[in-house]
Amino acid sequence: MATIEKHSPATPSGAHHYLNHGKGLWSWLTTLDHKRIGVMYLFTVLTFFLVGGLLAIAIRIELFTPGRTIMDADTYNRVFTLHGAIMVFLVIIPAIPASLGNFILPMMLGAKDVAFPRLNLASYYIYITGAVVALTSLLFGGVDTGWTFYTPYSATAGIGVVYVLCGAFIAGFSSILTGLNFIVTIHKLRAEGQHWDRLPLFCWALYATSIIQVLATPVLAITLILLVFERLTHIGIFDASLGGDPILFQHFFWFYSHPAVYIMILPAMGVISEVIPVFSRKPIFGYKAIAWSSFGIALLAFLVWGHHLFVSGQSELANFIFSLLTIFVAVPTGIKVFSWVATLYKGSIHFKVPMLYALGFLELFTIGGLTGVFLAIVSINVHLTDTYFVIAHFHYVMVGGALMAFTGGIHYWYPKITGRLYDEASGVWAFIFVIVGFNLTFFPQFIVGAQGMPRRYWNYLPEFTTLNQLSTLGSFLLLAGFVWTAFYLWRGLKHGPLAGDNPWNSLTLEWQTPSPPPHDNFAIDPIVTDWPYAYRAENEK
C-alpha cells in the first residue's frame, strides 16, 4: 500500500485547494500548477473532440445514402481530412498524457509538480497555437489531402495544406515538451520510497509514451518542414520529377505516425491498469510484465512503420520483415490483455462506470488489436488496403481503445479533480449507448470493407447501403451517449454529492490526499512503503 506515514491533517472539503488557490481567469491562464494545466488541456481536448465528432457525424450522414446526401465530393474530402487531423493531432495524442497525465502523474509519484512547470504551461500554449494555425487553413479553402498528407498530391494541393502542416509541426513540439517533462519528472521527482518497482502502472505507461513522443515526433517535424518547402518552393526531395522520391515521404511520415498510434494507446493501457485492480479489489496480475510490455511496445513501435507501405512499391523482403515484426506487437499487447483478465479472475468486481469503460476497452481493443494482426499479413493486407476494414480496425483501437480508456479515466479521476461525484445511473446508461453505438457504427465497416468498399469516397455501390445505414445509426447512438456523458459530468461539477477524499478506496498516492487536492498536492511530503496494488476484498470500507 502506498501510505503517507504521517497522515496529513484531515482537510475538510471546501477548504483551501487548487481550484480556489487563485481567483479569476487570469490566474488560470498564467498558472504553473500541473493540475490546472491538466484541467485546461482537458477542456480544450474535449472541445476539439466535439468538433472532430461533429465532423464524423457529417461524414456518416453523407454516407447514409449512395451518391450525394448532404455534400459534394470536394466538401466530403475536406470534412474527412479535418476530422482525421483534428482527432489525431489535437485530440487523441494529447488526450490522456496532457490532461489526465498532467494532473495525476506528479501526484502518483508524490511530487508537488512536474519537473518544468513553465515548460508545461508553454506546451499548452504551443498546442493552442498549433491548433489555431491548423484551423487557419479553413480560410484558405480547407485541406483535402487526408490527414496523412501523401505526396505528390500534397505538394501541389491548395495552399491550405501549408497551414495544417505548420499547425501539426507546432502541435508536435507541445507533445515533445510534455514527453520531455514527464521523463524528467519520473526520474527526478519520485517521493521517498517510491522505487521503480512500486511505480503505479499509469506512470510506467506514460514513461513509455514519453519516450516515443521524444524520439518519434522530431522525425515528423523534419518531414513536415520538408513538405512545406516542397509545397512552397519545390525543393524536390519528395518529387520524382525533380529527382526525389514520394515514397520517402511515406517512410518518414509513418516512422512517426506509426509510433504515434502507440502514443495514443499506451496511456490508455495505463488507465486500464489502474482501474481494473481498484474495481476488482485484487492485486494487479503481472505487474512487472505489464510495466515492461509497455517498453516492448515502444520498441516495436519504431520497427513496424513499413506495414503502411505494403502496396506502395516496397521490396518483397521488406514487406516480409515488416509483416513479421508487426505480428510481434501482439505479444506484449497480449501479455497486457491476459494480465488484466487474470486480475479480473475471481475478483470482487464492482461495475462502476470507470470499470464499465475498462471492460468495454477490453472488448473493443481486443477486436481492434486482432484485426491489426490480420492486416499485418501481407496477402490479406493487399486485399484490405484502403478499405473500410482498415477504418474499422483503427477506430476500434483509437476510439474503442484510447477514447474508451480516456472516458473511463475521466470518470475514475473525476472525484479527484472536482471533489464531487457524477450521477452513477446516468453514467451506466450513457455507457450502454456508447458501447452499443460504437459497435453498431464500426462493426459493419469490417464487413463492408472486406466486401471491397474503399475508404475516403463520398459514394459507394448500392449493395453497401444497408450496412452503411446501420453504421450511421450507430454513430447517432454514440453521439447521444457522449452528449449525455458531457451533460451529467457538467452537472456534477455543481450539483454532484461531495465525493470524500477517496471514494473508490484506491491505494495509489494521488488518492491519499484531499479531493480536490491542495495547491502543493500533499500537506506533508509522502513516504512510500509498499507497492500500490495490495487490494483485498476486505480492505473496502
Next chain:
Amino acid sequence: MANQPVTSAGHHHAHHFKSADHEFSAAKQGMWVFLVTEVLMIGGLFVAYAIFRGLYPDMFSAAHKFLNVKLGLTNTIILLTSSLTMLMGVSSAQRGDQKRSLKFLAVTFLCAIGFLVVKYIEYSHKFHDGLLPGANFTNTDPLLMHPKTPLFFSLYFMMTGIHAFHVIVGMGLIAWIMKRTAKGEFSPGYYTPVELVGFYWHFVDLVWIYLFPLLYLVG
C-alpha cells in the same frame, strides 16, 4: 563542477525540488532529452542524404565540387573555436569569475556572427550561380548534367539552412546569458542556464562537424 554541492545565495530553487542541486540535475537531464529530439530531427535529413547519396554517388561527387571547401573549412574552424570559448565561458561561470565568463561568451557570439557572414557569402554565391534546390536550379555547367543534381542542392540548403537557424537561436541564447551574467545573476552556486546553453552550442557545433565532410568533402 556538476557534482559539487550547490548552495546559492541569489537563486532560490523551485518549490518542487529538494535542493538547488536536485533542480540542476533535473535541468541537465531535460536538456539532454531535448538534444536527443534534435538528433532525431536532424537525423531525418541525414537519412534522406544517405538514401540519395547511395542512389546517385556520381552526382554527389560532381555536385560537391561546386561547394567552396575553403569557406567551409573556415566555418569549421570558426565553430570549433567557438566551442572552445564557450567551454571557457562555462568553466569561468562555474568558478564564479563573471568578467572572464562574459568575455568568453562575447567571443563565442562573435564567432557565431563570423560563421553566418561566411555562410551568407556562400549562399549568395550559390544564388548567383543558380545552384538552387529542386525546381529553382538553373545552372547549366556541363559537369552538372546529371538530371538529379538539383537534389544535392536541396539537401545542401535544407541541412545547412536548418543548422544556420540553430546558430541564430544559439546567438539569442548566448545574448540572453550574457545579459544575465552582466547583471551578476550567476555564481558557483547557480549557473544552470550557462551550462545548458553550452550543451546546446556544442551540439550545434557537432552537427556542423558532420555536415562539413558529408557535403564539402564527399567526393
